[in-house]
Amino acid sequence: MSYRTPLEARVAKKVARAIGDYNLIEDGDRVMVGLSGGKDSWALMQVLHVLQRRAPISFSVIAVTVDSGYEGYRRDLIEAACAERGWDVVVEQTTIGDVMDDILEDGATPCSLCARLRRGVLYRLADEVGATKIALGHHADDVIETLVMNLFFSGSLKAMPARLVSDNDRHIVIRPLVYVAESEARQYTNECGLPIVGCCCPACGDLGLQRQRVKRLIAELEVDHPEIKNSMLRAAANLQPRHLLDRRFAATSTADPTLPKGTVPLTVRH
Numbered sequence: 145m146s147y148r149t150p151l152e153a154r155v156a157k158k159v160a161r162a163i164g165d166y167n168l169i170e171d172g173d174r175v176m177v178g179l180s181g182g183k184d185s186w187a188l189m190q191v192l193h194v195l196q197r198r199a200p201i202s203f204s205v206i207a208v209t210v211d212s213g214y215e216g217y218r219r220d221l222i223e224a225a226c227a228e229r230g231w232d233v234v235v236e237q238t239t240i241g242d243v244m245d246d247i248l249e250d251g252a253t254p255c256s257l258c259a260r261l262r263r264g265v266l267y268r269l270a271d272e273v274g275a276t277k278i279a280l281g282h283h284a285d286d287v288i289e290t291l292v293m294n295l296f297f298s299g300s301l302k303a304m305p306a307r308l309v310s311d312n313d314r315h316i317v318i319r320p321l322v323y324v325a326e327s328e329a330r331q332y333t334n335e336c337g338l339p340i341v342g343c344c345c346p347a348c349g350d351l352g353l354q355r356q357r358v359k360r361l362i363a364e365l366e367v368d369h370p371e372i373k374n375s376m377l378r379a380a381a382n383l384q385p386r387h388l389l390d391r392r393f394a395a396t397s398t399a400d401p402t403l404p405k406g407t408v409p410l411t412v413r414h
């Protein structure tokens with residue numbers, strides 16, 4: 145079975161590579177896609193259905209949409225597009241928008257709280273629909289922007305893993321688009337005629353947000369260094385902990401039981 149377009153082939157191959165590299169989807173999985181109606185979650189939903197038909201393994205896909213309760217959110221467009229394509233979708237009405245208003249302090253960035261609240265809803269829904277994996281639409285640009293944001297503003301070297309087991313060991317979050325560029329996800333969603341739905345949150349599209357600043361910075365650097373994003377993505381997959389300043393990985397002369405598993409103690413050179 146061939147792909148419908150060259151773009152679909154490119155996106156599907158990148159997703160298949162991520163699935164293979166990080167063992168994201170296994171035979172018998174029930175994959176629950178967090179479908180916001182944004183370009184990224186649509187691209188993920190579409191490509192998983194394409195791969196579902198081609199993959200040598202069997203897995204099912206269901207979408208869940210978390211309605212945060214913002215006025216004007218077009219959940220009806222999401223439901224209609226899924227119905228047209230025969231895709232399973234569950235829409236969950238929540239009061240996340242009101243909760244955010246109540247507990248967010250003045251001037252605080254809303255997105256991390258919002259993501260945590262929605263993650264809690266997704267975990268509950270995953271149990272309800274019997275999902276074995278929760279798939280999120282974060283793409284390569286999200287990974288590298290998060291890496292830079294943590295480097296610049298949080299004092300930590302971390303990004304977004306392709307596969308993450310939740311703290312309580314009960315859920316597995318996967319990000320099959322980690323090798324797909326944001327521009328590819330956008331083009332793919334448009335090419336497939338999927339309706340891009342805004343979240344209608346007051347912060348959405350605010351160019352003052354830290355992420356938007358980092359996005360602009362990377363775009364500026366990319367003008368002179370076209371390979372910069374690829375290099376950053378490769379860096380996220382090529383950790384050299386002994387060449388950083390984290391004392392848990394620093395040179396020690398004796399085995400230290402507090403070291404992270406797999407750390408190789410070194411002899412200190414004075």
Ligand code: SF4
Pocket residue numbers: 254255256258259343345346347348349
């Ligand atoms: S832009 Fe709005 S909906 Fe999106 S993560 Fe931030 S607070 Fe949440």
